[in-house]
Amino acid sequence: MKELTYHRADDAASAVALVAGDPDARFLGGGTNLVDHLKLGVTSPTTLVDVSRLPLDEVTELPDGGLRIGTNVRNSDLAAHRAVRRGWPVVARALLAGASGQIRNQATTGGNLLQRTRCVYFQDVTTPCNKRDPGTGCSAIGGYGRYNAVLGASEACVTTHPSDLAVALAAVDATVVVLGQDGERRVPMSDFHRLPGDRPEQDTTLAHGELVTAVELPATGTARRSTYRKARDRASYAFALVSVAAGLELDDDGRVRDVRIAWGGVAHKPWRAEVAEAELRGRFVSEESVRAAAEAELAAAVTDEQTAYKVPMVRNLTALTLTGLAEGATR
């Protein structure tokens, strides 16, 4: 680990100025991912600007019924918040499906979105990885590929985004509030993370030095009746093989008025399944109708022998999730 200069930020604007002015500076939030990367040598900043004590740790109810979540709200506190549990159950469920109780007490809202892939090659500095070290190649292509993407991958990178929360936020049309040197801007969740293309080192559309200050959740019918399901190799404390965040609003006759579907574990970003959503609007929810809708979305999937399992798994998990929501299941 390189020599490290530590600054505790006094306010958000000066933190932004410090990091934006130094390409080797990074923000430090909860630290659950970044501190590990310092030890592993995945990243080697020379300056850390600690934003974890900035007073951005409130959950505020907005006049229009929405919710504003400060970036420093801990994952555990957000999952426990009564308004989230009532109005955005998919967000609480996704948080509770991630990490462990200890880590949720440490990890922040903004930091969760900015965590990096758990691809074994990204974390092993002795192997080539375009995301960690651009231009060196991708060891996951033809290597260990069980967690690789099946949608939106590129020749440069086939990894997936590890966050559960981000998948839920994609399903509730959240907005990320970002502070930069030129002031504040608001980024729809669908534009926050990006597909790898030929620049896999860039996980998000943020510029260096831009700081996430809050996440806003609009109050919607699909968010009110929503949930999150995660398939993984053990019952708890593991990253997703695939996951489904979904919300459903039915007409009086039981047809789908509106629906939100986002998938985790399948792409470099949370994958909003808009083709599947369009297929389902106006139809009745059944195992068959949801499977057909998911298959329409998955027509674009590219798999190999290690990832082929993900296509039926995410299709079936989507059917399980939406039929459960239609029947009024609480989880």
Added chain:
Amino acid sequence: MDAEISLTVDGVRRTVMVDTRTTLLDALRERLGVTNPKKGCDHGQCGSCTVLLDGRRHLTCLSLAVANDGAEVTTAGGLRGSDGGLHPVQQAFLDQDGYQCGYCTPGQVCSAVGVLDEIEQGHVSHVSDDLEADPELTDDEIRERMSGNLCRCGAYVGILGAVRQAAAASSEGGAA
């Protein structure tokens, strides 16, 4: 870069100069001689370094010491019952054989104290059926909530019993 930090560890205020790259775990173990939290994986995967940080269960291996200047740290060795004897969670681990080699035990004990506090505050978990209700501490809830603490000896049956006993003691008003 070095920085002077102060920590209150098990009720005693300690001041120490640390390199900014030092984790909280290494500051406790290597600089302050507090070896109760253990270094298992050092990557946030095993839970053996768990302490109560400002009252909440928290890993120490994924935190920089300098970022925790001023914090109050309680290790499993610093827990006491209301009568000054063993804490009900410590007693429950003894009564229920909640360990074998003992290496993960300080982390397990701190995590269990955190679990009981989170239940008291009405925190739901991944296995809670109803997000809007206050959860009850069933065996499935205990298993889920303790999943961040691994035990390579496999003493999980005893650990489950210990948390169950401590929860019962707590609901009788005797604990934490």
